[in-house]
Amino acid sequence: MSALRKKFGDDYQVVTTSSSGSGFSQPPPEKKRKRQRFVDKNGRCNVQHGNLGGETSRYLSDLFTTLVDLKWRWNLFIFILTYTVAWLFMASMWWLIAYMRGDLNKAHNDQYTPCVANVYNFPSAFLFFIETEATIGYGYRYITDKCPEGIILFLFQSILGSIVDAFLIGCMFIKMSQPKKRAETLMFSEHAAISMRDGKLTLMFRVGNLRNSHMVSAQIRCKLLKSRQTPEGEFLPLDQLELDVGFSTGADQLFLVSPLTICHVIDTKSPFYDLSQRSMQTEQFEIVVILEGIVETTGE
Missing domain, CATH: 1.10.287.70 (Helix Hairpins)
Structure with a gap:
Protein backbone atom coordinates (compact mmCIF):
# COMPACT_ATOMS: atom_id res chain seq x y z
CA MET A 1 0.00 0.00 0.00
CA SER A 2 1.22 3.45 -0.78
CA ALA A 3 -0.09 6.85 0.07
CA LEU A 4 -0.23 9.83 -2.22
CA ARG A 5 -0.76 13.37 -1.09
CA LYS A 6 -2.34 15.93 -3.35
CA LYS A 7 -2.22 19.57 -2.40
CA PHE A 8 -5.22 21.84 -3.03
CA GLY A 9 -4.30 25.31 -1.78
CA ASP A 10 -3.59 24.97 1.89
CA ASP A 11 -5.55 21.71 2.28
CA TYR A 12 -4.19 18.20 1.84
CA GLN A 13 -6.08 15.11 0.75
CA VAL A 14 -4.74 11.60 1.37
CA VAL A 15 -5.49 9.05 -1.34
CA THR A 16 -4.61 5.40 -0.68
CA THR A 17 -3.79 3.17 -3.61
CA SER A 18 -2.83 -0.46 -3.94
CA SER A 19 0.57 -1.29 -5.47
CA SER A 20 -0.45 -4.88 -6.26
CA GLY A 21 -3.53 -6.72 -7.37
CA SER A 22 -4.19 -7.84 -3.79
CA GLY A 23 -5.13 -5.31 -1.24
CA PHE A 24 -8.05 -3.24 -0.19
CA SER A 25 -9.39 -0.28 -2.12
CA GLN A 26 -11.97 2.21 -1.01
CA PRO A 27 -15.37 1.53 -2.62
CA PRO A 28 -16.76 4.34 -4.78
CA PRO A 29 -19.28 6.57 -3.05
CA GLU A 30 -22.87 5.64 -3.62
CA LYS A 31 -24.86 7.96 -5.83
CA LYS A 32 -27.67 9.72 -4.10
CA ARG A 33 -30.97 8.43 -5.37
CA LYS A 34 -33.06 11.10 -7.03
CA ARG A 35 -36.35 11.57 -5.24
CA GLN A 36 -39.63 12.06 -6.99
CA ARG A 37 -40.61 15.71 -6.80
CA PHE A 38 -44.11 16.91 -5.98
CA VAL A 39 -43.63 19.99 -8.20
CA ASP A 40 -41.13 19.90 -11.07
CA LYS A 41 -38.78 22.76 -11.94
CA ASN A 42 -41.08 23.80 -14.79
CA GLY A 43 -44.04 24.16 -12.43
CA ARG A 44 -45.84 20.94 -13.41
CA CYS A 45 -47.40 19.10 -10.46
CA ASN A 46 -46.86 15.34 -10.39
CA VAL A 47 -50.38 14.58 -9.24
CA GLN A 48 -52.78 12.10 -10.79
CA HIS A 49 -56.40 12.04 -9.69
CA GLY A 50 -58.18 8.72 -9.49
CA ASN A 51 -61.43 7.15 -8.28
CA LEU A 52 -63.30 10.45 -8.51
CA GLY A 53 -66.38 9.20 -10.33
CA GLY A 54 -67.64 10.84 -13.51
CA GLU A 55 -64.24 12.33 -14.25
CA THR A 56 -64.67 12.21 -18.04
CA SER A 57 -68.05 13.93 -17.97
CA ARG A 58 -66.66 16.69 -15.78
CA TYR A 59 -63.87 17.38 -18.27
CA LEU A 60 -66.30 17.38 -21.19
CA SER A 61 -68.65 19.77 -19.42
CA ASP A 62 -65.85 22.35 -19.57
CA LEU A 63 -64.61 21.45 -23.04
CA PHE A 64 -62.96 24.79 -23.80
CA THR A 65 -60.66 24.68 -20.74
CA THR A 66 -59.95 21.01 -21.43
CA SER A 177 -50.76 33.71 -25.07
CA GLN A 178 -50.70 31.77 -21.80
CA PRO A 179 -48.45 33.40 -19.18
CA LYS A 180 -46.87 30.02 -18.36
CA LYS A 181 -44.26 30.59 -21.07
CA ARG A 182 -43.24 33.83 -19.35
CA ALA A 183 -41.86 31.68 -16.53
CA GLU A 184 -39.15 30.37 -18.87
CA THR A 185 -37.29 33.67 -18.45
CA LEU A 186 -37.67 33.77 -14.65
CA MET A 187 -34.58 32.14 -13.18
CA PHE A 188 -34.26 30.62 -9.70
CA SER A 189 -31.03 29.53 -8.07
CA GLU A 190 -30.25 25.82 -8.34
CA HIS A 191 -29.66 25.44 -4.60
CA ALA A 192 -30.83 27.12 -1.43
CA ALA A 193 -28.30 28.06 1.27
CA ILE A 194 -28.55 28.38 5.04
CA SER A 195 -26.15 30.80 6.67
CA MET A 196 -25.99 33.76 9.05
CA ARG A 197 -27.29 37.09 7.79
CA ASP A 198 -27.73 40.13 10.02
CA GLY A 199 -27.02 37.93 13.02
CA LYS A 200 -29.87 35.49 12.21
CA LEU A 201 -29.84 32.00 10.76
CA THR A 202 -31.45 32.42 7.35
CA LEU A 203 -32.58 30.22 4.45
CA MET A 204 -31.76 32.06 1.20
CA PHE A 205 -32.21 31.63 -2.52
CA ARG A 206 -32.15 34.00 -5.51
CA VAL A 207 -34.61 34.86 -8.25
CA GLY A 208 -34.03 36.97 -11.35
CA ASN A 209 -35.82 38.19 -14.47
CA LEU A 210 -34.06 37.79 -17.83
CA ARG A 211 -36.37 40.04 -19.85
CA ASN A 212 -36.37 43.82 -19.90
CA SER A 213 -40.15 43.89 -19.46
CA HIS A 214 -41.10 44.14 -15.80
CA MET A 215 -43.28 41.92 -13.67
CA VAL A 216 -45.91 44.25 -12.21
CA SER A 217 -47.02 43.64 -8.61
CA ALA A 218 -44.66 40.68 -8.25
CA GLN A 219 -45.19 38.73 -5.04
CA ILE A 220 -43.39 35.63 -3.81
CA ARG A 221 -44.60 32.91 -1.46
CA CYS A 222 -43.02 29.71 -0.16
CA LYS A 223 -44.73 26.50 0.86
CA LEU A 224 -43.14 23.67 2.82
CA LEU A 225 -44.53 20.26 1.89
CA LYS A 226 -43.85 17.43 4.29
CA SER A 227 -45.71 14.63 6.01
CA ARG A 228 -46.63 14.85 9.67
CA GLN A 229 -48.80 13.15 12.22
CA THR A 230 -51.27 15.06 14.34
CA PRO A 231 -51.55 14.54 18.11
CA GLU A 232 -54.79 12.67 17.43
CA GLY A 233 -52.91 10.11 15.31
CA GLU A 234 -54.01 11.33 11.89
CA PHE A 235 -51.31 11.06 9.21
CA LEU A 236 -51.09 13.95 6.74
CA PRO A 237 -48.96 12.86 3.75
CA LEU A 238 -48.65 16.33 2.16
CA ASP A 239 -49.13 18.93 4.82
CA GLN A 240 -48.57 22.49 3.60
CA LEU A 241 -46.84 25.00 5.86
CA GLU A 242 -46.23 28.64 5.02
CA LEU A 243 -42.65 29.92 5.10
CA ASP A 244 -42.43 33.58 5.99
CA VAL A 245 -40.32 35.35 3.37
CA GLY A 246 -41.23 38.87 4.44
CA PHE A 247 -45.03 38.94 4.62
CA SER A 248 -45.03 40.91 7.87
CA THR A 249 -42.51 43.48 6.61
CA GLY A 250 -43.62 43.69 2.97
CA ALA A 251 -40.39 42.12 1.68
CA ASP A 252 -42.45 39.57 -0.30
CA GLN A 253 -43.49 42.40 -2.66
CA LEU A 254 -40.70 42.35 -5.25
CA PHE A 255 -39.35 45.03 -7.56
CA LEU A 256 -37.80 42.51 -9.91
CA VAL A 257 -35.47 44.61 -12.06
CA SER A 258 -32.31 42.83 -10.86
CA PRO A 259 -31.67 39.45 -9.18
CA LEU A 260 -32.95 39.45 -5.61
CA THR A 261 -32.12 37.25 -2.64
CA ILE A 262 -35.19 35.87 -0.87
CA CYS A 263 -34.69 35.24 2.85
CA HIS A 264 -36.55 33.12 5.37
CA VAL A 265 -35.41 33.64 8.96
CA ILE A 266 -35.21 30.39 10.93
CA ASP A 267 -36.65 31.55 14.24
CA THR A 268 -39.02 29.95 16.73
CA LYS A 269 -41.92 30.31 14.27
CA SER A 270 -40.08 28.57 11.44
CA PRO A 271 -40.76 24.87 10.68
CA PHE A 272 -36.96 24.38 10.46
CA TYR A 273 -36.31 25.61 14.00
CA ASP A 274 -36.25 22.12 15.56
CA LEU A 275 -34.15 20.54 12.78
CA SER A 276 -30.41 20.06 13.10
CA GLN A 277 -27.97 20.03 10.21
CA ARG A 278 -27.89 16.23 10.12
CA SER A 279 -31.65 15.79 10.45
CA MET A 280 -32.23 18.34 7.66
CA GLN A 281 -30.11 16.22 5.30
CA THR A 282 -32.16 13.09 6.03
CA GLU A 283 -35.59 14.68 6.45
CA GLN A 284 -37.97 14.34 3.49
CA PHE A 285 -39.59 17.63 2.59
CA GLU A 286 -39.97 19.96 -0.38
CA ILE A 287 -40.04 23.73 -0.65
CA VAL A 288 -42.29 25.11 -3.39
CA VAL A 289 -41.68 28.73 -4.41
CA ILE A 290 -44.60 30.57 -6.03
CA LEU A 291 -43.93 33.82 -7.88
CA GLU A 292 -47.05 35.73 -8.89
CA GLY A 293 -47.19 38.85 -10.97
CA ILE A 294 -48.73 40.62 -13.96
CA VAL A 295 -46.94 40.44 -17.30
CA GLU A 296 -46.35 44.01 -18.40
CA THR A 297 -46.70 43.36 -22.15
CA THR A 298 -49.92 41.31 -22.08
CA GLY A 299 -51.51 42.21 -18.74
CA GLU A 300 -51.89 38.54 -17.78
Whole structure:
Protein backbone atom coordinates (compact mmCIF):
# COMPACT_ATOMS: atom_id res chain seq x y z
CA MET A 1 0.00 0.00 0.00
CA SER A 2 1.22 3.45 -0.78
CA ALA A 3 -0.09 6.85 0.07
CA LEU A 4 -0.23 9.83 -2.22
CA ARG A 5 -0.76 13.37 -1.09
CA LYS A 6 -2.34 15.93 -3.35
CA LYS A 7 -2.22 19.57 -2.40
CA PHE A 8 -5.22 21.84 -3.03
CA GLY A 9 -4.30 25.31 -1.78
CA ASP A 10 -3.59 24.97 1.89
CA ASP A 11 -5.55 21.71 2.28
CA TYR A 12 -4.19 18.20 1.84
CA GLN A 13 -6.08 15.11 0.75
CA VAL A 14 -4.74 11.60 1.37
CA VAL A 15 -5.49 9.05 -1.34
CA THR A 16 -4.61 5.40 -0.68
CA THR A 17 -3.79 3.17 -3.61
CA SER A 18 -2.83 -0.46 -3.94
CA SER A 19 0.57 -1.29 -5.47
CA SER A 20 -0.45 -4.88 -6.26
CA GLY A 21 -3.53 -6.72 -7.37
CA SER A 22 -4.19 -7.84 -3.79
CA GLY A 23 -5.13 -5.31 -1.24
CA PHE A 24 -8.05 -3.24 -0.19
CA SER A 25 -9.39 -0.28 -2.12
CA GLN A 26 -11.97 2.21 -1.01
CA PRO A 27 -15.37 1.53 -2.62
CA PRO A 28 -16.76 4.34 -4.78
CA PRO A 29 -19.28 6.57 -3.05
CA GLU A 30 -22.87 5.64 -3.62
CA LYS A 31 -24.86 7.96 -5.83
CA LYS A 32 -27.67 9.72 -4.10
CA ARG A 33 -30.97 8.43 -5.37
CA LYS A 34 -33.06 11.10 -7.03
CA ARG A 35 -36.35 11.57 -5.24
CA GLN A 36 -39.63 12.06 -6.99
CA ARG A 37 -40.61 15.71 -6.80
CA PHE A 38 -44.11 16.91 -5.98
CA VAL A 39 -43.63 19.99 -8.20
CA ASP A 40 -41.13 19.90 -11.07
CA LYS A 41 -38.78 22.76 -11.94
CA ASN A 42 -41.08 23.80 -14.79
CA GLY A 43 -44.04 24.16 -12.43
CA ARG A 44 -45.84 20.94 -13.41
CA CYS A 45 -47.40 19.10 -10.46
CA ASN A 46 -46.86 15.34 -10.39
CA VAL A 47 -50.38 14.58 -9.24
CA GLN A 48 -52.78 12.10 -10.79
CA HIS A 49 -56.40 12.04 -9.69
CA GLY A 50 -58.18 8.72 -9.49
CA ASN A 51 -61.43 7.15 -8.28
CA LEU A 52 -63.30 10.45 -8.51
CA GLY A 53 -66.38 9.20 -10.33
CA GLY A 54 -67.64 10.84 -13.51
CA GLU A 55 -64.24 12.33 -14.25
CA THR A 56 -64.67 12.21 -18.04
CA SER A 57 -68.05 13.93 -17.97
CA ARG A 58 -66.66 16.69 -15.78
CA TYR A 59 -63.87 17.38 -18.27
CA LEU A 60 -66.30 17.38 -21.19
CA SER A 61 -68.65 19.77 -19.42
CA ASP A 62 -65.85 22.35 -19.57
CA LEU A 63 -64.61 21.45 -23.04
CA PHE A 64 -62.96 24.79 -23.80
CA THR A 65 -60.66 24.68 -20.74
CA THR A 66 -59.95 21.01 -21.43
CA LEU A 67 -58.73 21.83 -24.94
CA VAL A 68 -56.60 24.70 -23.66
CA ASP A 69 -54.94 22.41 -21.09
CA LEU A 70 -54.11 19.71 -23.65
CA LYS A 71 -50.64 19.35 -25.08
CA TRP A 72 -49.83 21.08 -28.35
CA ARG A 73 -49.78 17.90 -30.41
CA TRP A 74 -53.31 16.98 -29.32
CA ASN A 75 -54.48 20.54 -29.83
CA LEU A 76 -53.21 20.60 -33.40
CA PHE A 77 -54.66 17.16 -34.07
CA ILE A 78 -58.13 18.21 -32.85
CA PHE A 79 -57.84 21.49 -34.76
CA ILE A 80 -57.08 19.75 -38.08
CA LEU A 81 -59.55 16.91 -37.48
CA THR A 82 -62.45 19.22 -36.62
CA TYR A 83 -62.00 21.38 -39.69
CA THR A 84 -61.51 18.37 -41.95
CA VAL A 85 -64.62 16.60 -40.70
CA ALA A 86 -66.71 19.79 -40.85
CA TRP A 87 -65.56 20.55 -44.40
CA LEU A 88 -66.25 17.02 -45.65
CA PHE A 89 -69.67 16.98 -43.95
CA MET A 90 -70.79 20.29 -45.42
CA ALA A 91 -69.41 19.42 -48.86
CA SER A 92 -71.38 16.16 -48.68
CA MET A 93 -74.54 18.14 -47.92
CA TRP A 94 -74.07 20.32 -51.02
CA TRP A 95 -73.35 17.24 -53.14
CA LEU A 96 -76.46 15.51 -51.71
CA ILE A 97 -78.68 18.44 -52.66
CA ALA A 98 -77.28 18.44 -56.18
CA TYR A 99 -77.75 14.67 -56.42
CA MET A 100 -81.36 14.73 -55.17
CA ARG A 101 -82.27 17.55 -57.57
CA GLY A 102 -80.60 15.83 -60.51
CA ASP A 103 -78.12 18.66 -61.02
CA LEU A 104 -75.21 16.27 -61.50
CA ASN A 105 -76.63 14.87 -64.73
CA LYS A 106 -77.69 18.28 -66.09
CA ALA A 107 -74.62 20.30 -65.07
CA HIS A 108 -73.60 20.95 -68.70
CA ASN A 109 -77.13 21.83 -69.88
CA ASP A 110 -77.25 25.56 -70.55
CA GLN A 111 -81.07 25.59 -70.44
CA TYR A 112 -81.22 24.15 -66.90
CA THR A 113 -80.81 26.24 -63.72
CA PRO A 114 -79.13 24.12 -61.00
CA CYS A 115 -78.97 24.81 -57.29
CA VAL A 116 -75.27 25.61 -57.51
CA ALA A 117 -73.84 26.40 -60.89
CA ASN A 118 -70.95 24.26 -62.17
CA VAL A 119 -71.21 21.64 -59.41
CA TYR A 120 -71.26 18.24 -61.11
CA ASN A 121 -69.36 15.94 -58.68
CA PHE A 122 -68.08 15.77 -55.09
CA PRO A 123 -64.75 17.60 -55.71
CA SER A 124 -66.58 20.54 -57.28
CA ALA A 125 -69.04 20.59 -54.33
CA PHE A 126 -66.09 20.58 -51.94
CA LEU A 127 -64.45 23.48 -53.79
CA PHE A 128 -67.73 25.44 -53.70
CA PHE A 129 -67.93 24.95 -49.93
CA ILE A 130 -64.33 26.13 -49.45
CA GLU A 131 -65.01 29.24 -51.54
CA THR A 132 -68.06 29.97 -49.39
CA GLU A 133 -66.45 29.21 -46.03
CA ALA A 134 -63.23 31.08 -46.75
CA THR A 135 -65.17 34.05 -48.25
CA ILE A 136 -62.98 33.93 -51.36
CA GLY A 137 -65.88 35.14 -53.49
CA TYR A 138 -68.06 33.60 -56.15
CA GLY A 139 -66.90 33.27 -59.73
CA TYR A 140 -67.19 30.02 -61.60
CA ARG A 141 -69.37 28.36 -58.94
CA TYR A 142 -72.26 30.24 -57.30
CA ILE A 143 -75.62 29.54 -55.70
CA THR A 144 -78.81 30.39 -57.60
CA ASP A 145 -82.21 31.64 -56.44
CA LYS A 146 -84.00 28.48 -57.66
CA CYS A 147 -82.90 26.43 -54.64
CA PRO A 148 -84.60 27.22 -51.28
CA GLU A 149 -82.97 24.21 -49.60
CA GLY A 150 -79.59 25.54 -50.70
CA ILE A 151 -80.32 28.92 -49.09
CA ILE A 152 -81.24 27.20 -45.81
CA LEU A 153 -78.05 25.11 -45.97
CA PHE A 154 -76.05 28.25 -46.70
CA LEU A 155 -77.41 29.92 -43.54
CA PHE A 156 -76.67 26.81 -41.48
CA GLN A 157 -73.16 26.63 -42.91
CA SER A 158 -72.45 30.28 -42.04
CA ILE A 159 -73.63 29.86 -38.45
CA LEU A 160 -71.78 26.57 -37.94
CA GLY A 161 -68.59 27.96 -39.48
CA SER A 162 -68.65 31.01 -37.20
CA ILE A 163 -69.07 28.79 -34.12
CA VAL A 164 -66.23 26.45 -35.11
CA ASP A 165 -63.92 29.37 -35.94
CA ALA A 166 -64.66 31.17 -32.67
CA PHE A 167 -64.17 28.01 -30.61
CA LEU A 168 -61.00 26.62 -32.17
CA ILE A 169 -59.23 29.87 -33.06
CA GLY A 170 -60.05 31.28 -29.62
CA CYS A 171 -58.64 28.14 -28.02
CA MET A 172 -55.42 28.36 -30.05
CA PHE A 173 -55.02 32.08 -29.31
CA ILE A 174 -55.44 31.62 -25.56
CA LYS A 175 -53.02 28.68 -25.56
CA MET A 176 -50.36 30.71 -27.40
CA SER A 177 -50.76 33.71 -25.07
CA GLN A 178 -50.70 31.77 -21.80
CA PRO A 179 -48.45 33.40 -19.18
CA LYS A 180 -46.87 30.02 -18.36
CA LYS A 181 -44.26 30.59 -21.07
CA ARG A 182 -43.24 33.83 -19.35
CA ALA A 183 -41.86 31.68 -16.53
CA GLU A 184 -39.15 30.37 -18.87
CA THR A 185 -37.29 33.67 -18.45
CA LEU A 186 -37.67 33.77 -14.65
CA MET A 187 -34.58 32.14 -13.18
CA PHE A 188 -34.26 30.62 -9.70
CA SER A 189 -31.03 29.53 -8.07
CA GLU A 190 -30.25 25.82 -8.34
CA HIS A 191 -29.66 25.44 -4.60
CA ALA A 192 -30.83 27.12 -1.43
CA ALA A 193 -28.30 28.06 1.27
CA ILE A 194 -28.55 28.38 5.04
CA SER A 195 -26.15 30.80 6.67
CA MET A 196 -25.99 33.76 9.05
CA ARG A 197 -27.29 37.09 7.79
CA ASP A 198 -27.73 40.13 10.02
CA GLY A 199 -27.02 37.93 13.02
CA LYS A 200 -29.87 35.49 12.21
CA LEU A 201 -29.84 32.00 10.76
CA THR A 202 -31.45 32.42 7.35
CA LEU A 203 -32.58 30.22 4.45
CA MET A 204 -31.76 32.06 1.20
CA PHE A 205 -32.21 31.63 -2.52
CA ARG A 206 -32.15 34.00 -5.51
CA VAL A 207 -34.61 34.86 -8.25
CA GLY A 208 -34.03 36.97 -11.35
CA ASN A 209 -35.82 38.19 -14.47
CA LEU A 210 -34.06 37.79 -17.83
CA ARG A 211 -36.37 40.04 -19.85
CA ASN A 212 -36.37 43.82 -19.90
CA SER A 213 -40.15 43.89 -19.46
CA HIS A 214 -41.10 44.14 -15.80
CA MET A 215 -43.28 41.92 -13.67
CA VAL A 216 -45.91 44.25 -12.21
CA SER A 217 -47.02 43.64 -8.61
CA ALA A 218 -44.66 40.68 -8.25
CA GLN A 219 -45.19 38.73 -5.04
CA ILE A 220 -43.39 35.63 -3.81
CA ARG A 221 -44.60 32.91 -1.46
CA CYS A 222 -43.02 29.71 -0.16
CA LYS A 223 -44.73 26.50 0.86
CA LEU A 224 -43.14 23.67 2.82
CA LEU A 225 -44.53 20.26 1.89
CA LYS A 226 -43.85 17.43 4.29
CA SER A 227 -45.71 14.63 6.01
CA ARG A 228 -46.63 14.85 9.67
CA GLN A 229 -48.80 13.15 12.22
CA THR A 230 -51.27 15.06 14.34
CA PRO A 231 -51.55 14.54 18.11
CA GLU A 232 -54.79 12.67 17.43
CA GLY A 233 -52.91 10.11 15.31
CA GLU A 234 -54.01 11.33 11.89
CA PHE A 235 -51.31 11.06 9.21
CA LEU A 236 -51.09 13.95 6.74
CA PRO A 237 -48.96 12.86 3.75
CA LEU A 238 -48.65 16.33 2.16
CA ASP A 239 -49.13 18.93 4.82
CA GLN A 240 -48.57 22.49 3.60
CA LEU A 241 -46.84 25.00 5.86
CA GLU A 242 -46.23 28.64 5.02
CA LEU A 243 -42.65 29.92 5.10
CA ASP A 244 -42.43 33.58 5.99
CA VAL A 245 -40.32 35.35 3.37
CA GLY A 246 -41.23 38.87 4.44
CA PHE A 247 -45.03 38.94 4.62
CA SER A 248 -45.03 40.91 7.87
CA THR A 249 -42.51 43.48 6.61
CA GLY A 250 -43.62 43.69 2.97
CA ALA A 251 -40.39 42.12 1.68
CA ASP A 252 -42.45 39.57 -0.30
CA GLN A 253 -43.49 42.40 -2.66
CA LEU A 254 -40.70 42.35 -5.25
CA PHE A 255 -39.35 45.03 -7.56
CA LEU A 256 -37.80 42.51 -9.91
CA VAL A 257 -35.47 44.61 -12.06
CA SER A 258 -32.31 42.83 -10.86
CA PRO A 259 -31.67 39.45 -9.18
CA LEU A 260 -32.95 39.45 -5.61
CA THR A 261 -32.12 37.25 -2.64
CA ILE A 262 -35.19 35.87 -0.87
CA CYS A 263 -34.69 35.24 2.85
CA HIS A 264 -36.55 33.12 5.37
CA VAL A 265 -35.41 33.64 8.96
CA ILE A 266 -35.21 30.39 10.93
CA ASP A 267 -36.65 31.55 14.24
CA THR A 268 -39.02 29.95 16.73
CA LYS A 269 -41.92 30.31 14.27
CA SER A 270 -40.08 28.57 11.44
CA PRO A 271 -40.76 24.87 10.68
CA PHE A 272 -36.96 24.38 10.46
CA TYR A 273 -36.31 25.61 14.00
CA ASP A 274 -36.25 22.12 15.56
CA LEU A 275 -34.15 20.54 12.78
CA SER A 276 -30.41 20.06 13.10
CA GLN A 277 -27.97 20.03 10.21
CA ARG A 278 -27.89 16.23 10.12
CA SER A 279 -31.65 15.79 10.45
CA MET A 280 -32.23 18.34 7.66
CA GLN A 281 -30.11 16.22 5.30
CA THR A 282 -32.16 13.09 6.03
CA GLU A 283 -35.59 14.68 6.45
CA GLN A 284 -37.97 14.34 3.49
CA PHE A 285 -39.59 17.63 2.59
CA GLU A 286 -39.97 19.96 -0.38
CA ILE A 287 -40.04 23.73 -0.65
CA VAL A 288 -42.29 25.11 -3.39
CA VAL A 289 -41.68 28.73 -4.41
CA ILE A 290 -44.60 30.57 -6.03
CA LEU A 291 -43.93 33.82 -7.88
CA GLU A 292 -47.05 35.73 -8.89
CA GLY A 293 -47.19 38.85 -10.97
CA ILE A 294 -48.73 40.62 -13.96
CA VAL A 295 -46.94 40.44 -17.30
CA GLU A 296 -46.35 44.01 -18.40
CA THR A 297 -46.70 43.36 -22.15
CA THR A 298 -49.92 41.31 -22.08
CA GLY A 299 -51.51 42.21 -18.74
CA GLU A 300 -51.89 38.54 -17.78
